[in-house]
Amino acid sequence: MTVRVGINGYGTIGKRVADAVSKMPDMELVGVAKITPDYGALIARSKGYRLYTLSDRLDLFRKKGIEVDGTIEDLLSEIDVIIDTTPGGYGLRYKGLYRKYSVKMIFQGGEKPEVADISFNTLCNYRDAIGRESVRVVSCNTTGLLRLICTLNSYYPIERVRAIIIRRAADPKEIKRGPVNAIVPNPISIPSHHGIDVKTVLPWLDIITSAVIVPTTLMHVHIVNIWFKEKINIEYIIEALEHNERIALIDSRVTGIKSTAEIVEVARDLGRYRYDVPELIVWKDSLYVNGRELMLIQAVHQESIVVPENIDAIRALMRIVDDPMESFKLTNKVLGIKGRLI
Numbered sequence: 217m218t219v220r221v222g223i224n225g226y227g228t229i230g231k232r233v234a235d236a237v238s239k240m241p242d243m244e245l246v247g248v249a250k251i252t253p254d255y256g257a258l259i260a261r262s263k264g265y266r267l268y269t270l271s272d273r274l275d276l277f278r279k280k281g282i283e284v285d286g287t288i289e290d291l292l293s294e295i296d297v298i299i300d301t302t303p304g305g306y307g308l309r310y311k312g313l314y315r316k317y318s319v320k321m322i323f324q325g326g327e328k329p330e331v332a333d334i335s336f337n338t339l340c341n342y343r344d345a346i347g348r349e350s351v352r353v354v355s356c357n358t359t360g361l362l363r364l365i366c367t368l369n370s371y372y373p374i375e376r377v378r379a380i381i382i383r384r385a386a387d388p389k390e391i392k393r394g395p396v397n398a399i400v401p402n403p404i405s406i407p408s409h410h411g412i413d414v415k416t417v418l419p420w421l422d423i424i425t426s427a428v429i430v431p432t433t434l435m436h437v438h439i440v441n442i443w444f445k446e447k448i449n450i451e452y453i454i455e456a457l458e459h460n461e462r463i464a465l466i467d468s469r470v471t472g473i474k475s476t477a478e479i480v481e482v483a484r485d486l487g488r489y490r491y492d493v494p495e496l497i498v499w500k501d502s503l504y505v506n507g508r509e510l511m512l513i514q515a516v517h518q519e520s521i522v523v524p525e526n527i528d529a530i531r532a533l534m535r536i537v538d539d540p541m542e543s544f545k546l547t548n549k550v551l552g553i554k555g556r557l558i
C-alpha cells in the first residue's frame with residue numbers, strides 16, 4: 217500500500233517532513249501547501265513538489281510568476297493523510313477542513329494536546345496510535361526527553377525525572393525572535409510546560425522541568441536527572457543508549473565535541489543535508505550514576521528531531537505497520553539514521 221501524503225505548512229518542519237516522505241518506499245508526497253509566494257515556494261517547485269495555497273492567495277503566487285497546482289482543498293481531495301506543519305495554533309483552525317475531506321491528521325507540538333486523539337512518540341506509544349483519526353507529534357524538546365525516558369524505562373523502571381531545558385532562542389532562519397543578549401527563564405514559575413507535555417504521552421510519570429532561553433539558534437541542551445526504582449549499572453545504561461538508533465552517544469574525551477556548535481560543525485563537515493541531526497545527542501562522558509540516580513547532558517536539534525516520528529505516525533494512523541520497531545527501523549534506514557554522529 218502506498219499512502220498519499222500532503223503537507224500543510226512548508227517551513228522549518230514541513231520542508232523536512234516533505235523530503236522524508238518523498239523518500240519512503242510506502243508513501244507518496246502528493247504536494248505541499250504554503251501561503252507566501254517566496255523563496256520557499258520556489259524551492260518546493262525546484263524539487264518538483266506540487267504546490268498548493270489558499271484560494272484567496274492564488275493570485276499572489278501567479279503575480280510573482282510562481283506556478284501553483286491548486287488550493288488546499290484540491291490537495292486534501294487527493295490524499296489519505298495531512299501533516300499539519302503550520303505555526304502553533306493554526307492546526308486547530310484547519311481541523312474542520314481536514315475532517316471535511318476525511319483525511320487522517322498529524323499535528324505538531326505547537327498545538328494544544330486536545331487538537332488530536334493522542335500525543336505521539338514512536339518508542340513510547342506507537343501502538344496506541346494505530347488506526348486513530350489524528351495524532352500530535354510532540355515538540356522537539358518533548359521528543360528528546362521521551363526518546364531518552366522510554367529507552368531507559370524499558371531497561372530499568374523509572375521513578376521520577378527532573379530536567380533543566382536550555383532552549384535555543386530561535387531557528388537559524390528567524391529574524392524577529394530573541395533574546396539577543398539575555399538569559400530568560402521560560403517561564404520563571406516551575407514547572408515549565410515541557411514536563412507537562414511529556415505527561416501527555418506518559419501520564420504515570422513523575423516529571424518536573426524548568427527552562428531558560430539563551431541567545432543561540434543551533435540546538436537545545438537538557439540537563440536530565442533520573443531516579444530509577446532500583447540500583448542501576450552504568451554499563452547497562454550505556455548499552456540501552458547505544459542500542460537505540462535514534463540516540464547518538466558522543467564522548468568529548470575522544471571526539472573533542474564539547475558544544476552544540478561542534479555537533480553542528482561535524483554535521484556540516486559530514487555533508488549532512490541542511491546539517492540536520494535527527495538523533496538525540498547524549499554526551500557519554502556526562503553520565504553520572506550513583507545508586508538509583510542518573511544525571512546526563514543531551515542536545516536536541518530542534519529543526520529535525522521530530523521528522524522520523526512524523527513518518528512513523530503516518531504508518532500508525534494508516535495501519536500499514538503494526539509493529540513499532542518495524543516502522544522505526546524502516547524510517548531510520550531510509551533516512552540514514554544509524555545511532556551515531558561520527
Ligand SMILES: NC(=O)c1ccc[n+]([C@@H]2O[C@H](COP(=O)([O-])OP(=O)(O)OC[C@H]3O[C@@H](n4cnc5c(N)ncnc54)[C@H](OP(=O)(O)O)[C@@H]3O)[C@@H](O)[C@H]2O)c1
Nearest residue numbers: 225226227228229250251252301302303304324326356518
Ligand atoms: N521549528 C522548530 O524548532 C520546531 C520543532 C518541533 C516542532 N515544531 C512545531 O512545528 C510546527 C511548525 O513550526 P515551524 O517551525 O515549522 O514553523 P515555520 O517555520 O514558521 O513554518 C510554518 C509554515 O506554515 C505556513 N503557514 C502559515 N500560516 C499558514 C496558513 N494559515 N495556512 C497554511 N500554511 C500556513 C508558513 O507559510 P509561508 O512560509 O508560506 O508563510 C510556513 O511555511 C509548530 O507547531 C511548531 O511548534 C517546531
